[in-house]
Amino acid sequence: MPEYLVSARKYRPKNFEDVIGQSHVTKTLINAISNNQISHAYIFCGPRGVGKTTCARIFANKINNINIDKKQDGIFNIFELDAASNNSVDDIRDLVAQTRIPPQNGKYKVYIIDEVHMLSKAAFNAFLKTLEEPPKYCVFILATTEKQKLIPTILSRCQIFEFHRINSTDIRNHLFSLVEKEELIVDEKSIKLISESADGALRDALSTFDKIISFCGKNWIHEDVEILLKSLNSKRILSFIEKIYNKKIHETLIDFNNLIEKGFEGKDLVISLIEFYRNIILCKNQSSIEIIKCDSETKLHLVELSKIISTENILSYLDILLDSQRQYNSSFNKRFLVELCLMQLCSINSSNKKKNVIDPPDKFEQKKKNEEIPLIKNVKQEDEKNLEEDSKIIDQKKIAETDTKIDQKNLEESTTQVDIEKKNEDPIMETSILGKTIQECLKNDKPNQEKSVDKEEVEDLISLNNNTLQPYWLELCNHLKNTGKMNLYSTLLNQKNIQIKDNNIEIKVQSETQKKEILDNNNLIVDLLKNKAKVNYIRIVVKLEKIKEDKLLYTNEDKLKFIISEKPSVVELIKKLNLEIKE
Structure with missing residues (x-):
């Protein structure tokens, strides 16, 4: 049985023509070799899985005229160093020592240093002189995914080549060629899904390709590919969008539960909704539809939704989805977070605002004002009607005045008799509530309440001075000592000249820590002094006194x-x- 190799190694390019998506780099290197303009140092930088190390190996073989299939001796002139594990000064010194020995076979000694940004600062400094003026037979190729971490003195000594992310169409075409070589039965949608999930990294696409072969074998089923890649079907996402637009909260939660049971995560749904709402915005303009990468059926559906859903609503949807995406990793209950997000999406009105069970105070005040306006108009209309009735009432009042004068004389005679009877009444009966109405009882209670308020005001006006405060102050300090607050106890005990004005106690301290400790225990100090001195108002004022040195x-x-x-x-x-x- 032949030895198994992953596709990334099995189909690794051996010539510059086989490198995918990096024509700007390969063309420059081919011209440099043909014109014999080979530099002593190169930097290959770019994202992962786009061909940096592969191009470095091809370049090293080309300048030494090595044929890999024949396994010539010149291959021993190529040295690969992993800077992630060999990042010390001693490792770089060993490399510099090796450069002094010329190649036995071949023209150049090529040193490929991968992940060069992992070198320590001391290792970079030890490498500078050799990198600037190496022997004429040495070529250094530094590969990195993070160019910004390299020091400027290294960058200035090298030719820099920027590797780009590979286009999804190039990845798709390459995968179709592998399908033919491996004799697989694959749906076009599956290959497209792999190329889009790779995010421009061909190595990631090949790793996914191998994983699906292990799971599906020679005959692929698109649904199995979706489950492996945790990719949601476009029809499901479109059904979610339609139910959100129609405000069907319960149905969206049931569909979300079905997704969870099938092995998907809430984050997958949120990311897919963000992508689809972004595509709907792009569909609102004919010129931006070309940016969308999806099949024609889905694109037509998105165009129809763009006509129905307003841009304001889509932006509010995206705000809610992005908030839940940010909170997802730190959330304790991730499922409920996504469910809450879906409920908020379903509760958005056409006015681009979420429904509130209770109106906020501002809305309540506006409603109140709007209700008052028609009331005022109605009152004015009623006033005009009442003017006519008032003239009739005035005539009746004149007749009633004559009757009241006669009644007043009778009342004066009756009041004298009542006063004589009250003097003879029992005082206990005066305080009882027998035979009295509720209003009479309330009237009798009002003066007592006023008297109690006056007493509190009198108590508030009681002022403290140094003499009256001293015993209460000592009791406060002893209480703090007994409760274990020794720092606060010593601070308050050492207060010699305490100034008191209108029950405002001024305390002077010499450090910020003392001031903070007093302010933290302000309520405790005030309550204790109030209870001891029986005063309703005491205020502590802390001032920081600078020490003259x-x-x-x-x-x-x-x-x-x-x-x-x-x-x-x-x-x-x-x-x-x-x-x-x-x-």
Whole structure:
């Protein structure tokens, strides 16, 4: 049985013509070889799986005229170093030592250093001189996926080649050629799905290709390919979009549950919805439809949806989906997060706002104002009707006034008799509520409430001073000591000149930590003092007092300035004696 090789190794290009999607690099290298313009150092940079190491090997073989199939001796002039595992200074010193030995067979010694950005800073510095002026038979090819991590002195010494992501059509054509070589029965949709999921990396596409062969064998089924790649069918996503537009919350949640049971994750649905809503926006303009990469049937469906769904709604959909995508990895209950996202999508109105079970305060106030406007109009209409009735009522009032004058005389006579009877009543009966209405009881309670308020105001006006505060302050300090708050205890105990004004206690501290500790325990201090002093209002004010530090005289200049400030006559003495001041 022949030895198994993965497709990435089995079908690795052996010539520049076989390299896919990097014509700008291969053409430059072919011209450099034909014109004998070979540089001493190259940098191949770009994303993973696009052919950097492959091009480096082909270039090394071409400049040494090596035929790989014949396994010539010149192949030993090519050295590959993995900088991820050999990133120390000693490894680079060993490499530099090897460069001093010329090749026995062939023209060049080629050093391919993969993942060169993993070298340490010291290793880069040890490599600089050799990279700038290597022996004439040495060629260095540095491959990296992160060019920005290389120091500028390395970049300036090399020719830089940028490798691009491979187009999905090129990957698709390459996979179809492999299908013919492997004699597989494959649906075109499956190959297209693999090329799109590779994200421009041919090696990733070949790895997926091998995995599907292991699962499906020679005959592929598109549904199995979708399950392996965790790719949702476009018909399912379109059905989700239609149900979201029609606000069918329960049906969307049931469909989402079916996806979870089939092995998909909530993140897969969110990513697919983001992609499809983006495509719907592109379908709103004929010039941007060409950007969309999907089959014609799906494209027609997207065009129809673009006519129905407004751009504002699509943007609000995308905001909700992107928020859930950001929170997905950190969420504890990921399924509920996606379900909540779907419910929010279904609850978006045509006004680009989510439905709220309870209106926010701003909306409530606006509704209230809108309701008041028609009420005012109705009141004005009613006032006009009432004006006519008022004239009739005035005539009736004049008649009633004469009757009230007669009634007042009778009331005066009756009140004198009632006052005499009240004096003879029992005081206990005065306080009882027997025979009284609820309104009379409430009227009798009002003056008592006012009196209690007055008492509280009097208590609030009780002011503290240093003498009255001192015993309560000591009790507070002892309480803090007993509860284990020793730092706060020592800070408050050392307060000597406490200033009190209108129950505002001013405390002076000498550090930020003391101030923070007092402010953190402010409620505790105030409550204890209120309970001890029986005062309703106390406020703690903390001020930071700067400590004046005496400056020490270290230098001769400082000492001289101090002497002159104390005795200015020293300056005249220095002038008379012609003395020199040495630093």
